[in-house]
Amino acid sequence: MAKVTHEKEITALLVIDPYNDFIAEGGKLWERVKGVAEANECVPHMVQVLHAARKAQLRVFYALHRRYRPGDYETWQYIAPIQKAAWVHKTFENGTWGGEIRREFEPQPGDIVAQEHWCSSGFANTDLDVQLKKHGIHKLIVIGLIAHTCVEATVRYAAELGYEVTVVRDATADYSDEEMHAALDVNLPNYASAIVITNEVLSSLSAF
Amino acid sequence: MAKVTHEKEITALLVIDPYNDFIAEGGKLWERVKGVAEANECVPHMVQVLHAARKAQLRVFYALHRRYRPGDYETWQYIAPIQKAAWVHKTFENGTWGGEIRREFEPQPGDIVAQEHWCSSGFANTDLDVQLKKHGIHKLIVIGLIAHTCVEATVRYAAELGYEVTVVRDATADYSDEEMHAALDVNLPNYASAIVITNEVLSSLSAF
């Protein structure tokens, strides 16, 4: 009744919203994200971390925002500003290129894609928590977009729900330096056990 | 800042798993459900309640079990017996007729179809609770299948989460009388505020 557990068996990579609308040329929000994302080489870093995680045989999970569909919000009596924005801009519209995952981040067999969420947290009203438990995961390495909305919300929820989180600061981006700063320097240090750069996560993954 | 609220604005119909596999001739589980379902005229009653709810302008919600997809369970370290059964039998297989909603219960524009769930409760790890809140719903009328699994689980969760529930006892069915009895007579009286027959719900809906 004893078994050898490796750190990698309780650790997963969590990829947040790698949609074309966010991180591909021509995406609805790319122009707003581009400045920060190009400065910190967000997308190449995300790719590096994803490849390193796969090589280390970490399980990969995806937390995705609701792809806009007609009728999503018309009947709601209560709505948050960020949901109104999603409604107006039809971000990640279902069935369109913008609502597809950028090619390099396409989920592979064995990856777990959680149900789409309606606001910012990948955990709220989805099966992400149960899927993590079903796979014995207790620690998360987080990459993706947007730092102060979905990434921060998901990391906050992860901490509330009992997970230990590492955020890769140059594998996320935001609309402005101020918002990056609010997320990475002001808020997340309370909830993420580590906030590291890509090179650090690459070397720790190669040791798994 | 005062408005007139009608009972129907805080009440919804919740339809549970009206899949062909359960309630259509040729469905994977129909042979097991048929005895009870034909004896209490479950399907015609479900249709009657659905039509009456639409006529009374109640919002209609759907709680649906995960449609089986290859890869769903292979990587899980922990699994409940009912999930093993879903894996073995590939119930409600995605993309097949058995995993489609029986024609009469096809969701209409304005209906809310919650994310699919992985076990028995329509609330667990889904957006059903938030969708009910977004629509101001506090009371549920429940119809559908199977009485002692998904129906009972969903009603129990509804009560835990603060909803007031009415179950329509001849608009649900089960594999045996014993299981119907366990759900409707032993357990649900603790969690459902009312357990009624179709005629009762039809007349109360016509008064809405």
Next chain:
Amino acid sequence: MAKVTHEKEITALLVIDPYNDFIAEGGKLWERVKGVAEANECVPHMVQVLHAARKAQLRVFYALHRRYRPGDYETWQYIAPIQKAAWVHKTFENGTWGGEIRREFEPQPGDIVAQEHWCSSGFANTDLDVQLKKHGIHKLIVIGLIAHTCVEATVRYAAELGYEVTVVRDATADYSDEEMHAALDVNLPNYASAIVITNEVLSSLSAF
């Protein structure tokens, strides 16, 4: 980055509602529970399992129903029948002997007592899930009361949330054989991976 994990490190004992009101001579509900509980020697079995779990160094968790306090329900607009009953009977009244844990089951240092719950599931609206995660627990051995209400509700929730559950059938009790049967023979086989007797759990614990 590898460590040896023993089954006991991911397994916990969960004790449900061992209140005097349920299982002590003079308790409010003892007269109703007594028949079944004495027939299957529920209380001595609960004691045996608890001692064996402590000896095997399993972490012990408690899931407890809300101890009645004046004002608990007066302002609620929606209430389930089982909550109305708790209100009327003032079960487990806070500050009274009936609302105390029976002496043999008194929590010890290192045990985790979850927040009290309001209906039947030890998980609903409490910190039980996060406490289990904080301690790395994935498997539960369940003992306590009442089989078809709090025990069944807690086991159903455990399965929905991703835990693997063993129920000890002669370390639980109910108001009648019919209710025991509905819980242990009709419903729980879908959600508990094993339903065993005390002797079986004692021998498996001694092997931990």
Next chain:
Amino acid sequence: MAKVTHEKEITALLVIDPYNDFIAEGGKLWERVKGVAEANECVPHMVQVLHAARKAQLRVFYALHRRYRPGDYETWQYIAPIQKAAWVHKTFENGTWGGEIRREFEPQPGDIVAQEHWCSSGFANTDLDVQLKKHGIHKLIVIGLIAHTCVEATVRYAAELGYEVTVVRDATADYSDEEMHAALDVNLPNYASAIVITNEVLSSLSAF
């Protein structure tokens, strides 16, 4: 089956962590909060909003952080930085003056005090959501501490769970202007439908 509902029947005041440790002279964290709190007159504003809410007959809810008790964290395998800090500093220590609610904010009969939470969100692993539903609440007015931790976390969760939120910006405080800014100007505009000042909330409450 029609009833007149007033805005006040679906709106509640939510008071977050009005502990002596935060907002009373001599409290463990008062020296760190004092600068911002005195500049925006946080405490007097909190008192004004509380009195106005009571006068308008709004239901008052309290979301409170776990009061430190010995043994709380020793056995945890996973812990967030903010929880480590609570452990080290024994903030809101149970049974001490610092862990008491500042006198002016003492809960009154009819107020609802949710179970204490373990991290930052008043909703996570507590009964706050079910208590709000039991009272028919859909809208929250939020006051209290600390802006970028518990207040922001609770507002984010409220939005995720389907509530409409108003934050009173001069009835909250923080350790620094930078943290106030991150919460009130960068993040919360995405999740709170309104961020107002005390005078605005007083005049809207007087119209209820």
